[in-house]
Amino acid sequence: MVDLIAEVTRIQAPAALPDKDGDSFSMPGLIATGDGRSITTSREMERLIEAVAQELKRGDPSISQRHTDKEWNWLVRGTFGPALMLIDLDDDAAENTQLLLTSIRSQIDVAASAQDREYAFGCTLFGTFEVAPFSIGPVTFEPRANWLTRKQSEREISGTTARRVQKSWKGTKLRERKQRYDAMQERDVLDAVGKCPYVCSVRTTGLASEAGRLKAQTASHLAMAAVALRWATPSGALAGFRLLTDPGIRHQRSLVFVPGVRMLAGAHLVGMPHGPSISPKDWLTELEARKDDFAVIGQAIEYFLSVSGFTARPKVMNVLVQALLWFYEACREEVDLMAVVKFTATLDALANGGKSGGIRRLVNARLGIPDDKAIRKDGPTLKAAVDEIYSDGRSRTIHGTNDKLGKDWSSTRRLAEQFARLCLIASVDWAVRNPSLDDPSALQK
Structure with missing residues (x-):
C-alpha cells in the first residue's frame, strides 16, 4: 500500500x-x-x-x-x-x-454482503413434459409454464411479459415492443429458456454473480446426476438431461476413404433431445419412495453452494459431492477410457482415497460382495474386476504407464459405471440411516 x-x-x-x-x-x-x-x-x-x-x-x-x-x-x-x-x-x-x-x-x-440470488437455466429432462415441479435441495426443476407462472406471482416478471412469452412458446410471432426494461427482460427470458421444456432454478446465498453462476450450473449437474441414478444406465439418461448452457446435441460426421472403394460417409449422434419418458404419477411415486435419499443429496448440494461450508456432516457431504461430481463427468465423457478413470474416481472418493483395497472394502460393506465371489455368472471375481477398473484402467492411465490404450474399453466402462452407480446409491442410503455419523471411512465397514 x-x-x-x-x-x-x-x-x-x-x-x-x-x-x-x-x-x-x-x-x-x-x-x-x-x-x-x-x-x-x-x-x-x-x-x-x-x-x-x-x-x-x-x-x-x-x-x-x-x-x-x-x-x-x-x-x-x-x-x-x-x-x-x-x-x-x-x-x-x-x-x-x-x-x-x-x-x-x-x-x-x-x-460483498450476503445476497440471495436465483439462477435459472433452460433445460431438457424427461421425455414427458407434464411432470410436476420438484426440488433436490436448492435445485428446482419445473416445466417452463409452471416456472413462468411462479415468477409472475413473485412479481419478478410482469404480466404482459409473461403473456407474450407464453405466446412465443406456442409459436406466435410477437409484435416488437418499445425498447424498455420489460422488452429487454422478455428477450432475456426467451434467450435463456429457448425451446427447452423445463427450467432448472438454483438458489444461492452470499455468492458473487459469476461465482454464483458457475456454482449454480455445477449444482444443476449434480441434481441431474442424482435423478439419473434412478435408471439402470445413468449415462443413457444423462444423454438427454442438459442445460441450455451445455453443449447441445450434435452429429459427429466423418469421411472414410478406402482404396478401390467409393468414398464413405459416417455420422454419430452425441446427446439426445430429452431423457427417458416417465409418467408424472410414476415419477411422483419414485420421489416419494426415495425422498430421504434425495434429501441427503440436497444437503450435499447445499454444502457445495455454502460460503461457510457449515453443515451437520461436512466430511460425509464433501465425499458425496465429489463422488457425484466425478460420476456426472464420467457419464458425460465420450472417451471410454477416460470414463473408466472418472467412474473409478467416484469409487475412490467414496472409499475415502483408499485405492483398490478401499474400493473392495467399500463394495464388500455396501453391496455385500466378497473379494473372491464372481460379480456375475461366469464373470470375474470382485478382486479381478476392481483390478481391471482401478489398476489397469485408472492408475496406469493417470501415471502414463497404460500399454493398452488402443484396446476397446467399452465393456470396462459399463462395469465401472454399474459399480459406481450401485455404490453411490448404497452410500447415500448409508448416510440416510446414519444421520449422526461424519466419518466417511465408515462406508467401508
Whole structure:
C-alpha cells in the first residue's frame, strides 16, 4: 500500500510518461472515483492493486468460496477510486495507508454482503413434459409454464411479459415492443429458456454473480446426476438431461476413404433431445419412495453452494459431492477410457482415497460382495474386476504407464459405471440411516 501511494504520487508529476511496454507505450487505465471522475492508473499501480487484492484474500478463506479471482480483483480495484479521493498525498504515508485500507474494507463489506440470488437455466429432462415441479435441495426443476407462472406471482416478471412469452412458446410471432426494461427482460427470458421444456432454478446465498453462476450450473449437474441414478444406465439418461448452457446435441460426421472403394460417409449422434419418458404419477411415486435419499443429496448440494461450508456432516457431504461430481463427468465423457478413470474416481472418493483395497472394502460393506465371489455368472471375481477398473484402467492411465490404450474399453466402462452407480446409491442410503455419523471411512465397514 505504501508503494502504491508512492506510485500514485509519481504519476501525478507533469513529466510522467506512460509505461514503456517493449518498444511501445501502454495506455493508462482508469478507475472511477464515484463522483463522475476517474483516476488514471499505471501498470505498476494495477500490479500493486492486484497484489493487495490477493493479500486480502489470503486473510479471508471464504473469499475464494464467494468470488472468482477475476471478480474479486475487479471488486477490489473498484474500491480504490473512492478510497484514493479520501487521502492527501502530502500527508503521512502510514496514516494514508490506514485510511485507504479502512475505506477499501468498508466498501468491500457493503459490496460483498450476503445476497440471495436465483439462477435459472433452460433445460431438457424427461421425455414427458407434464411432470410436476420438484426440488433436490436448492435445485428446482419445473416445466417452463409452471416456472413462468411462479415468477409472475413473485412479481419478478410482469404480466404482459409473461403473456407474450407464453405466446412465443406456442409459436406466435410477437409484435416488437418499445425498447424498455420489460422488452429487454422478455428477450432475456426467451434467450435463456429457448425451446427447452423445463427450467432448472438454483438458489444461492452470499455468492458473487459469476461465482454464483458457475456454482449454480455445477449444482444443476449434480441434481441431474442424482435423478439419473434412478435408471439402470445413468449415462443413457444423462444423454438427454442438459442445460441450455451445455453443449447441445450434435452429429459427429466423418469421411472414410478406402482404396478401390467409393468414398464413405459416417455420422454419430452425441446427446439426445430429452431423457427417458416417465409418467408424472410414476415419477411422483419414485420421489416419494426415495425422498430421504434425495434429501441427503440436497444437503450435499447445499454444502457445495455454502460460503461457510457449515453443515451437520461436512466430511460425509464433501465425499458425496465429489463422488457425484466425478460420476456426472464420467457419464458425460465420450472417451471410454477416460470414463473408466472418472467412474473409478467416484469409487475412490467414496472409499475415502483408499485405492483398490478401499474400493473392495467399500463394495464388500455396501453391496455385500466378497473379494473372491464372481460379480456375475461366469464373470470375474470382485478382486479381478476392481483390478481391471482401478489398476489397469485408472492408475496406469493417470501415471502414463497404460500399454493398452488402443484396446476397446467399452465393456470396462459399463462395469465401472454399474459399480459406481450401485455404490453411490448404497452410500447415500448409508448416510440416510446414519444421520449422526461424519466419518466417511465408515462406508467401508
